[in-house]
Amino acid sequence: MSPDLPPEEVAIGPDATESVALGAALVVFGATGDLAHRKLYPALASMAAKGQLPYRLVVVGVARTEMDDDDFTAEVHRTIDKAAPDHAPGWADALDRRHVQFRYVPGSIDDPEAFEQLRAVLAEADQDLGAAGNRLYYLATIPQFFATAAKGLSDAGLAEEQPGSFRRIIVEKPFGHDLPSAIALNDELHRYFAEHQIYRIDHYLAKETVQNILALRFTNAIFEPLWNRRYVDHVQITVAEELGVEHRGTFYEKAGALRDIVQNHVMQVLALTAMEPSASFAADPVRDEKVKLLRSVRPFDPDRLVRDVVRGQYDAGESAGIEVPGYRDEEGVAPDSTTATYLAMRFEIDNWRWAGVPFYIRTGKRLAKRVTEVTLRYHAVPYLPLPHGAADSIEPNELVLRIQPDEGITLHFAAKVPGSPFRVRTVPLVFSYKEAFDEDPPEAYERVLLDAFLGDATLFIREDEVLESWRIVQPLIDAFGRGEVPLARYPAGSWGPEEADELMHDSDDTWRCL
Numbered sequence: 001m002s003p004d005l006p007p008e009e010v011a012i013g014p015d016a017t018e019s020v021a022l023g024a025a026l027v028v029f030g031a032t033g034d035l036a037h038r039k040l041y042p043a044l045a046s047m048a049a050k051g052q053l054p055y056r057l058v059v060v061g062v063a064r065t066e067m068d069d070d071d072f073t074a075e076v077h078r079t080i081d082k083a084a085p086d087h088a089p090g091w092a093d094a095l096d097r098r099h100v101q102f103r104y105v106p107g108s109i110d111d112p113e114a115f116e117q118l119r120a121v122l123a124e125a126d127q128d129l130g131a132a133g134n135r136l137y138y139l140a141t142i143p144q145f146f147a148t149a150a151k152g153l154s155d156a157g158l159a160e161e162q163p164g165s166f167r168r169i170i171v172e173k174p175f176g177h178d179l180p181s182a183i184a185l186n187d188e189l190h191r192y193f194a195e196h197q198i199y200r201i202d203h204y205l206a207k208e209t210v211q212n213i214l215a216l217r218f219t220n221a222i223f224e225p226l227w228n229r230r231y232v233d234h235v236q237i238t239v240a241e242e243l244g245v246e247h248r249g250t251f252y253e254k255a256g257a258l259r260d261i262v263q264n265h266v267m268q269v270l271a272l273t274a275m276e277p278s279a280s281f282a283a284d285p286v287r288d289e290k291v292k293l294l295r296s297v298r299p300f301d302p303d304r305l306v307r308d309v310v311r312g313q314y315d316a317g318e319s320a321g322i323e324v325p326g327y328r329d330e331e332g333v334a335p336d337s338t339t340a341t342y343l344a345m346r347f348e349i350d351n352w353r354w355a356g357v358p359f360y361i362r363t364g365k366r367l368a369k370r371v372t373e374v375t376l377r378y379h380a381v382p383y384l385p386l387p388h389g390a391a392d393s394i395e396p397n398e399l400v401l402r403i404q405p406d407e408g409i410t411l412h413f414a415a416k417v418p419g420s421p422f423r424v425r426t427v428p429l430v431f432s433y434k435e436a437f438d439e440d441p442p443e444a445y446e447r448v449l450l451d452a453f454l455g456d457a458t459l460f461i462r463e464d465e466v467l468e469s470w471r472i473v474q475p476l477i478d479a480f481g482r483g484e485v486p487l488a489r490y491p492a493g494s495w496g497p498e499e500a501d502e503l504m505h506d507s508d509d510t511w512r513c514l
Contacts, residue, residue, distance in 0.1 A: 023056035023132035030141035031061025042083040045091035056130030072104035115156035133165035154192035249332025294468035312342030317492030344500035366492035
């Protein structure tokens with residue numbers, strides 16, 4: 001530890017148990033793009049205000065736009081000033097207080113000359129600005145350039161780690177567009193970077209309430225014994241969006257709900273909800289258990305696809321009191337598009353804990369409201385020892401984990417209605433993150449960057465996790481391509497097509513009313 005730096009300037013934050021490197025360079029490919037402006041630069045400013053950045057950090061932007069170091073610095077500061085919340089003025093000043101330096105390299109990712117220039121800039125950052133040879137490469141660019149950037153870094157001698165320093169590469173989703181392409185991308189990246197250097201992002205894992213699934217399950221004796229087939233009737237996972245595709249129609253035409261949400265976000269939430277306890281909360285033990293769970297997901301039966309999977313696409317309707325167009329009328333969408341904006345499906349998990357328990361998944365755009373949650377619905381009691389009429393709308397117990405918005409946990413249970421006669425009805429017991437804790441949870445990208453600087457890969461996706469997720473959804477990709485699952489319609493602002501209710505055909509279950 002450098003003697004001229006006070007300890008609080010070295011540690012990553014007041015609750016940290018580890019210290020981030022004193023110096024590092026963060027290289028942002030796609031530095032002038034939407035992701036960098038909306039997420040990365042505001043996250044850096046917030047982290048600086050909390051003392052969670054390396055003390056000597058050099059941010060190097062790489063993009064095709066022509067500008068110099070001063071132009072780039074000014075652009076980042078303008079972005080941060082615009083993004084700063086009302087309760088946190090002076091975010092950009094926090095970067096200055098943290099001695100963050102900015103450099104810019106104009107050029108294309110497929111141009112070797114740009115990487116030679118980058119190498120020179122990084123050498124200057126190490127020698128004159130204290131970056132200490134530590135490099136974090138962030139690929140905030142389109143997926144087609146992931147392997148190209150990795151190769152360029154390797155060819156320029158910027159990928160191989162040196163003694164006493166790190167070189168890590170952060171890869172955004174989507175990681176491939178199907179199982180073969182994911183395998184090919186993994187193989188290509190491994191030509192230039194070792195697996196421990198590759199940090200694949202799913203920002204859902206950086207949400208506090210997603211991580212709290214582990215805390216709730218494995219640090220509370222009252223919940224874990226009831227988290228299995230003996231008590232749980234079924235599990236529902238909902239990822240609903242009120243917005244449509246907005247200006248992302250061209251991207252969404254290639255992705256659809258299956259690639260955009262199910263293969264990554266839903267599979268990760270499913271794994272955390274259903275995995276076995278890990279030996280510790282360290283990266284590899286947690287990821288080992290997630291992979292075991294994904295390997296236990298039963299492959300879809302081709303003969304049951306129409307019964308177990310519902311595809312939908314939104315038509316024109318009313319959302320938040322405003323008339324909105326149908327998907328086929330959105331910008332960048334083909335007028336005869338068959339891309340699914342809604343998916344509902346029934347999973348089975350073949351292991352000792354969950355055998356026979358259906359997992360129902362639904363996700364979609366232009367639904368009635370924005371909400372992401374996990375619901376465990378428990379078995380009904382076998383017998384009600386109550387007189388006739390005493391049960392006032394008793395429902396089975398439910399444990400609801402709300403991921404967004406209004407993050408929290410709700411337990412629905414039966415209680416006696418005050419007064420006489422003796423009547424019982426279902427009531428909620430509510431825990432709210434906002435009310436229980438004074439501090440605001442960090443944004444997902446703050447946690448992503450912080451953990452990458454620390455070298456903590458727990459919330460990043462390992463190679464085998466990616467491939468298992470693609471293995472699960474690949475049969476659906478193939479079946480959708482062959483037109484084997486019909487495309488249902490639903491009006492914007494609804495909860496999706498009526499056909500989704502038929503997924504629970506083997507029981508009297510219903511989707512939770514949100």
